[in-house]
Structures are given as C-alpha cells and as structure tokens.
Amino acid sequence: MDDGVRSEAATGESAITVRGLRKSFGGLPVYSGFDLDVRRGDILAIFGPNGCGKSTFINMAAGLMPIDGGSILYGGRTVRQTRIGYVFQNYREALFPWLRAEENIRYPLRRLGLPRREIDRRLQQLATDFQVRFDLRRYPYELSGGQQQLVSVMRALAVEPEVLFLDEPFSALDYETTLDLRALLQDVLKRLRVTTILVSHDLEESIALSDRLLMLTRRPTAVADDVAVDLPWPRTSHTLSEPSFVALKRRCLDVFEAAVAGRV
Ligand SMILES: Nc1ncnc2c1ncn2[C@@H]1O[C@H](COP(=O)(O)OP(=O)(O)O)[C@@H](O)[C@H]1O
Ligand SMILES: [Mg+2]
Known part of the structure; x- marks a missing residue:
C-alpha cells in the first residue's frame, strides 16, 4: 500500500x-x-x-x-x-433452489449470527422497502424472473452492506x-x-x-x-x-x- x-x-x-x-x-x-x-x-x-x-x-x-x-x-x-452484497447477473443460479424466498434472504443473516428478532425485522423492512406483493414463503421456481431477482437484491441488502x-x-x-x-x-x-x-x-x-x-x-x-x-x-x-x-x-x-x- x-x-x-x-x-x-x-x-x-x-x-x-x-x-x-x-x-x-x-x-x-x-x-x-x-x-x-x-x-x-x-x-x-x-x-x-x-x-x-x-x-x-x-x-x-x-x-x-x-x-x-x-x-x-x-x-x-x-x-x-x-460487509459486501453481491447480485449476480443470472438470477436462476443465484438463489438456493431448496430454500423458500424468505429463507434465502435470512440465510446470510443467520451466518452473521444475528438474533432471530433482528433477522425478522430486516426481512419485514426489506419487504416494505421493495413493496413486495408476492408470497415470500414460495420457492424460487415458483417465482417470476423479476421476483427472483428482487429476492436476490433483498438478500444482498439484508446484511446492510x-x-x-x-x-x-x-x-x-x-x-x-x-x-x-x-x-x-x-x-x-x-x-x-x-x-x-x-x-x-x-x-x-x-x-x-x-x-x-x-x-x-x-x-x-x-x-x-x-x-x-x-x-x-x-x-x-x-x-x-x-x-x-x-x-x-x-x-x-x-x-x-x-x-x-x-x-x-
Ligand atoms: N475465468 C476466465 N478464464 C479465462 N478468460 C476469462 C475468464 N473470465 C473472463 N475471461 C476473459 O476476460 C475477458 C473479460 O471478461 P468479462 O469480465 O466477463 O467481460 P464483460 O463482463 O465486460 O463482458 C473476456 O475476454 C473473457 O473471455
Ligand atoms: Mg459480464
């Protein structure tokens, strides 16, 4: 340096x-x-x-x-x-297919070891910020491309990068x-x-x-x-x-x- x-x-x-x-x-x-x-x-x-x-x-x-x-x-x-967030070009490969949308978003927060209350608070806040109108309990394959990419963006921002x-x-x-x-x-x-x-x-x-x-x-x-x-x-x-x-x-x-x- x-x-x-x-x-x-x-x-x-x-x-x-x-x-x-x-x-x-x-x-x-x-x-x-x-x-x-x-x-x-x-x-x-x-x-x-x-x-x-x-x-x-x-x-x-x-x-x-x-x-x-x-x-x-x-x-x-x-x-x-x-603390960084990353959104990939290919949303089809970006989300964990075996996790519901909300679990995809929670995933990096669990890894950070945040308390459950804080994880839920951030999830709620992001859902409000991004005006989410679909069910976040769905799996990625049940979502449109735009919805999947929105979930990717929410997951990247969840860690407050x-x-x-x-x-x-x-x-x-x-x-x-x-x-x-x-x-x-x-x-x-x-x-x-x-x-x-x-x-x-x-x-x-x-x-x-x-x-x-x-x-x-x-x-x-x-x-x-x-x-x-x-x-x-x-x-x-x-x-x-x-x-x-x-x-x-x-x-x-x-x-x-x-x-x-x-x-x-
Ligand atoms: N892992 C890799 N191995 C060999 N060449 C690569 C690799 N990744 C990218 N390249 C080459 O480096 C150049 C830049 O690639 P990339 O960063 O993907 O371009 P862009 O995103 O601007 O379209 C390209 O010529 C690509 O073929
Ligand atoms: Mg490129």
Whole structure:
C-alpha cells in the first residue's frame, strides 16, 4: 500500500480505492495498472464493450476472483474485512433452489449470527422497502424472473452492506419489470447511502441509476471517459426523455463508439 492510498483511507472520503490493478487470463492482460476511487454513497456504473472485463472487475472487487497485482481496498480494509452484497447477473443460479424466498434472504443473516428478532425485522423492512406483493414463503421456481431477482437484491441488502455489487442485475428481465426494480432500488440505495458498483451493458440504465459513469475501452482495459451524472433523484421514466439525459447519452454513445472502434 502506498502513501496515497493510506492518506485517502484515513480521510474516509473514498469508499473504494483501486491501485495498480493487474489481471491476465492465459497471458493476455485484461487489467494492467488500473486505478479507481469511488466516493462513499456513490452509485458508480461501469459500462463498456462486451468482454472488456466488467464482470472480471466486479468479481475481483467482491473477492470472488484472485487479482494478479495491485490492491482493492475499502476505507483501507480488504474485502474480507468489509460487509459486501453481491447480485449476480443470472438470477436462476443465484438463489438456493431448496430454500423458500424468505429463507434465502435470512440465510446470510443467520451466518452473521444475528438474533432471530433482528433477522425478522430486516426481512419485514426489506419487504416494505421493495413493496413486495408476492408470497415470500414460495420457492424460487415458483417465482417470476423479476421476483427472483428482487429476492436476490433483498438478500444482498439484508446484511446492510457497506458496498454493493450488481452485475447486470436486470439484463434478463422485461422492460416493465426493469423500470419497477430500478425505481425501488434507487430509493433504497440513496436513502441508505450504500456505495454501489453497477455493471451494465445498457447505457440508458447506466446513466439512469448512477452518480458517475465509467466508460471502459476494450482490453487491455482503460477508462475511456469518466462522466459525472448530475441528474436529480429520483430518476423516473420521464428522466429518460429529458434534454439533459439525452445529451449525456449522446456524449456517452460517441465515446462508446470510439472505444469499440479502438480510437480511445
Ligand atoms: N475465468 C476466465 N478464464 C479465462 N478468460 C476469462 C475468464 N473470465 C473472463 N475471461 C476473459 O476476460 C475477458 C473479460 O471478461 P468479462 O469480465 O466477463 O467481460 P464483460 O463482463 O465486460 O463482458 C473476456 O475476454 C473473457 O473471455
Ligand atoms: Mg459480464
């Protein structure tokens, strides 16, 4: 850890600090010296061409995949010393099929050893926050894709994570469900000020849900653009047609096209 990292951690301004990150597969680099700082409470969206390393980044940040070099720290602490939540892209493989929806949500809380009253309180709170109208005693296979992904999001938030990782959380859902989930999720994340990294291949979603949008290039991955998304919260379907939103999307599309063409 260099001094820059330490002093940043000490001031507590940066919730996530990445320095000199390196990762290769079969000798081919995906990351060769990648740096990033994410402010506490920010939602950072990561958008980039297919195969540029978005999932790889989030998997390394969440401690699911080893890094080859550099560091990823959370207020100076490692991922193992940090409470994190993770929502996988594929909700069909994410939930435990043999557990009812509510038991899926309780599972990480039991592992934390929380008292039953507290576990039930959090479950109730999440059901209220996400306006759950289906029966949480159902098994995953009895739920729609949107309901299963909602349960995944609730499970990830149940531990009251300091940092939340979302890897294309809505990509398999229909548009109506996606809009609903976006609205609910942003309310909760902004109220609880959860530092969040959202990976998405959907530019509209990346802008609509983020305070800041990181546009990545093709491998070896670098930052093509780092865009402040200064749109008021909450972001609704109306936000999507506002001139400021459309202008931002245009700018990002230009960068994206240049990134895909290898001009950045
Ligand atoms: N476990 C792995 N072994 C070998 N190559 C991998 C592995 N995981 C990812 N890759 C490669 O690394 C690159 C980035 O993958 P990924 O992070 O999944 O991209 P993205 O999520 O941006 O679409 C791709 O070229 C992919 O084929
Ligand atoms: Mg991916």
